[in-house]
Amino acid sequence: MPELPEVETIVRDLNNQLKNKKILAIESRDKKVWQVAAGELKNILGKKINAVKRRAKMIVIDLGERYLIMHLKMTGQLVYKNKVSLIAGGQPTRLPDGQVRGEGKELPNRFTRVIFKFNDRSALYFNDVRRFGWIKLAARDKFIEFNGSLGLEPLSSDFTLEYFNKILSPRPKTSIKQALLEQKYIAGIGNIYADEALFAAGIKPFRRVKTLKPAEIKKLWLAIPKVLRSAIKHRGTSFNDYVDAQGETGNFIKYLKVYGRAREDCKNCGQPVKKIKLGGRGTHWCDNCQK
Ligand SMILES: [Zn+2]
Structure with missing residues (x-):
């Protein structure tokens, strides 16, 4: 499972790519991974991404009033694709025979659980072979509560x-x-x-x-x-x-x-x-x- 430095690396790269983009569409292919109620979609679509941040080992997409929280767990992977580049973070897709599948050759693939499409026609793919990873949505007050339930960040000044x-x-x-x-x-x-x-x-x-x-x-x-x-x-x-x-x-x-x-x-x-x-x-x- 990726730890703090690995998630921080993914988050910094994604923040560079996703900041200020709008989510135009979301395609959920798996309810186990995509744990967001259908009625909440209206609170996500068309919203601008303020920032991509890290909290503990989670990736947090800040949409202003709402936060998308993602956990890659054991086999989750995020692949960002635009016209010119392909950026992947997490675990490469490992097939049951142990072979690693070449990333980006086939997107979406059969392990793609959720696809985010942005206003500039780029997309973010959440792939997960074993489906332990998840994506949740929290309103601001719930996020603050959730944030408070987690341990201190060891790189923050609060870690005295x-x-x-x-x-x-x-x-x-x-x-x-x-x-x-x-x-x-x-x-x-x-x-x-x-x-x-x-x-x-x-x-x-x-x-x-x-x-x-x-x-x-x-x-x-x-x-x-x-x-x-x-x-x-x-x-x-x-x-x-x-x-x-x-x-x-x-x-x-x-x-x-x-x-x-x-x-x-x-x-x-x-x-x-x-x-x-x-x-x-x-x-x-x-x-x-x-x-
Ligand atoms: Zn020694």
Whole structure:
């Protein structure tokens, strides 16, 4: 699933393309993905897109009084197509035999769930093989409520050391990695960036929160935005099945220190990177560099 840096990359690219365009038509091909009532269409069509933003791992299209909220989940993908370019973000279409389908050769295709058509004849395709992704509409007051129910953005100025301590202290027995993944406290950090931030801070992922010294908590608090910003700069992390919003692979994979590198040499000390399952998630660390 794309995490904060990958979604941020998609959002920045889409914002460049969609800002100030009007949605002329919407073709829904799947009610599981398109969760907007038919009666709401009148509140979307003809409306100008003020901005495309990110909240947690979601893509938010700001229409003024209404907000379209999209989640790509495991296999969702957005492809923007105009006369001159094709821009894709999310997971490429993976066929049941494991083959990846060339993007844009066939649009719409059988995995296209929703099509947005704009006033300049460009279009945005929401494709999803497994249909876990979704699109919802919220009026302004509902959106504010929804926004308030999500954890803090780790790149915002609200993510203070005081806040970080406040969310950690009630859960002394939780492993620090699982605490980082708790979306209702901090939004957008997933498996990749939790492992990387803990490496950067020199803390073993399975340490219980109560064993962390104040200096270690501060180190981790500093490492989180640093790792995320660096990943955004490199347009996110691409494995086999992720392409960024230019239809290309993100480059951050080259800079990963531990995630996805089990048994490979630690880039810092040369010892093999270790991997265990923690809370059902593959967890990577260096036993030598992390205490
Ligand atoms: Zn090491």
